[in-house]
Amino acid sequence: MNIDPSVLNNVNTQSGGPKLNQGQSGELRESFLTMLITQLQNQDPMDPMKNKDMTAQLAQINTVSGIEQLNDTLNGITQQVDASQMLQASGLIGNAVLVPGNNVKVSTGEEGKTHTTPFGIELESPASRVEVTLTNQSGEVVATREIKNVKAGVESFSWDGQTDGKEAAPDGAYNVSLNAFNADGEEMPSTALNYALVQGVTPATANEDVRLDLGGVYGQVAMNDIKQIL
Structure with missing residues (x-):
């Protein structure tokens, strides 16, 4: 038997x-x-x-x-x-984070001061320089910057909200493009990161792990999509 x-x-x-x-x-x-x-x-x-x-x-x-x-x-x-994971994710509610994306927002405060959301880059190895290009929703270049000696891993930066013409950029959403180069001038792989605010948490299911709700255009992301907590 x-x-x-x-x-x-x-x-x-x-x-x-x-x-x-x-x-x-x-x-x-x-x-x-x-x-x-x-x-x-x-x-x-x-x-x-x-x-x-x-x-x-x-x-x-x-x-x-x-x-x-x-x-x-x-x-x-x-x-x-x-x-x-649910406990860890819940602790992020209300926190600002960097996730893969290329958005930067500009707003003017009551005191007339320009505020911009941070952006960042993720590199596998150090970069000799990173070229930053900011464009408006029409695709027009409004500002360019160059950042020297960027370390490997995740680094965050801020834009002063000034155009290349030394004027304050109008309020709104902008796209940031990042190009990293090594000491030999060769372009390196990189990932652009943008600011988002964790607004809620969705519990794990049979098909998905715990998800973080970033609201708006960002939607939901996995825990491992969070590259830096600001």
């Missing part, structure tokens, strides 16, 4: 099959033991069951129990990780 391997596949949730509930697995073990006892009681005295056959059959049912316990343990760990 051998247990069909498909039963093990059904128990193991990693295989994609449905998981047996506690009642079903209990019935499986009870049926197995009943059949094993019946087999021992009615075996041929001249040809009794060999020890290795009994061991193999017991190993099968133990495998089922072991997989169930492992799945329960993994489910517990997953729930703890999800809870930890």
Whole structure:
């Protein structure tokens, strides 16, 4: 009497099959033991069951129990990780962060002072210089800057809101383009980052991890999309 391997596949949730509930697995073990006892009681005295056959059959049912316990343990760990991520994400609500993007916003305060949102860059290795180009929504260049000796990793910067003509840029949204170069003048891979405000958190689902709601055009992002907390 051998247990069909498909039963093990059904128990193991990693295989994609449905998981047996506690009642079903209990019935499986009870049926197995009943059949094993019946087999021992009615075996041929001249040809009794060999020890290795009994061991193999017991190993099968133990495998089922072991997989169930492992799945329960993994489910517990997953729930703890999800809870930890949810707690960490909730702590970011109300904080400003840098995420992949190329937007900069300009606004004028009550005192007439120009305010701009930060922007940033992510580099795999240090850059000798980074060329910054800011354009309006029509694609017209309003300001250019050059930043020297930028370290590897994530660096944040701010624009003074002044155009190349030394005038205050009108309120509104602008796009920032970043081009990084090494000491040999060769262009390097880089990722532009923009400012966003964490407004809420969406719990993890079966298909997605915890998501952060940045509102507006930014929508929702994953935790690992946060490159820097400002």
